[in-house]
Amino acid sequence: MSTQVHRPTENPEALILEAWAQGLMVGALVVMTAITYANMRSGVLLHKLILLELVLALPHGTFIFAPEPAYGWYLSATAIGLIISWSLHNVIAWLKNKAFMNRPVSVFYIGTIILVQPYWVLEIYANFAYFNEINPAIYEKIRPWEALLRDPWWIYTTCNIFWVIKTHYNFKITELVRECPRFGLVLGSICLSIIFLVLDILSAIGVFQGAMKRGINPFWKLCFIFKCLCDTIILDDFKTALDQLRARWLAQQGVANHFSLEYGNHPTFDREPRSSPTRAVHSSKHPYTVEHHA
Template structure:
């Protein structure tokens, strides 16, 4: 990172202004969508909104000049760092129903243990951008270690849970719920930009980017927030609703299945429904008074390859 800690100029100014504009515009839209869809009695929804609002200020410091530039940058960075720490708490709340008690406790305890680092980072940020000392040179490369491991674990855990407990293939899941597909894609993109951000901080891109200026952490953060905003509820609630919807569509006979594996699953469900129908018919003969019958429609299995 360059020793010049003032307001960037030239290409650096263009890149930083673009990154801040993208971040604050994205957060503003996501905050509006969250506010429109949130339920006030659910704490998780409130925390997601707070995560977005806390980070917005750090997308505006490019408008100021010295000496206000360094002060305003440092103050808005406090809200950003709190937002990063809050994101890991939100990820824990969303993933907690799938975790054992032991794993859940380790997860949240280690998240809390990372907070002292963010206090040091707030101090280092202030002293660096106000030309007091260069501790920020030491603390900045450590950011991914204290910010991202929990998010990487949450992403891997969710993909594994979908495959193990819900039996959805990724193509099936995207067909049934494009919204969930967007969330999974955002998770992958956020991790990709975490890797690029780490490489940038370690000077892998020192010859191709203006010194001290890189937008990759902003892109990673935007996709993290998008994951929280696209689906506000915890993962189990969202997946249970999705599975219930999928089963209802199967029962209605109008389900579109993307893979042969999904077709085999639907056929098994059809056989189970036939058994229930048969048992229901046997029991109806023992009923007195009026006849009690249940009708079940057998799903019409449609493979995507059959559609032209």
């Protein structure tokens, strides 16, 4: 196989696919950036990190416009912001989910995110060497491993949020979606991101080699769009959002007071059980709300 990777001007189908994928990513990120900025509150670190995640990734959706020989240089330079955004997404997932993790799991989660950063430094160089035809072999060897160092935290977050909804809040998924369509969009976006993650891995290991030009892969862009969408639909952490939703549900059922759920020995939740005649809600200590997201 030829090691040359150029701007796909000689292959109209590849050019259309890459331009479409980049345009979709940029358009989605621009809209999500505007919505995030309009709904974020000053002084909330999580909101600022979500905005930064979106802004850092935006330039990488424009490298299709760069002519040769600037194409490889511009692609590699904008990839640095994208890679930082990927790591930032895992930090955001940790902040959104850490209320549902005990301390050892939380420390392991954020610690492993820090430990994989040397790989991303290597990938920045490998990306530059690949698209500028300096040493393509490095990128070809490490690219199939990219998802393993990028997405396990997101997969854990996905599994954990479904488990928490089912066990601690005693919501059926259909009931949750009916009560809060916004949360239904979050869960749908999570599932779509996992589907496109699998397709990205298959593309990276060469399963679609005969169907797409070398170097063209729209799947990671679609996966990234839906991961960012999960962050922007509900800006606050998952516990705050679920607590607010549960409190509203109880109010609609005519329950006068909010009740706390006994979580046993789980160290991350309040341990002051109160008797409840109906399904219980864990009262949030956080000041955030979810009602402001229009």
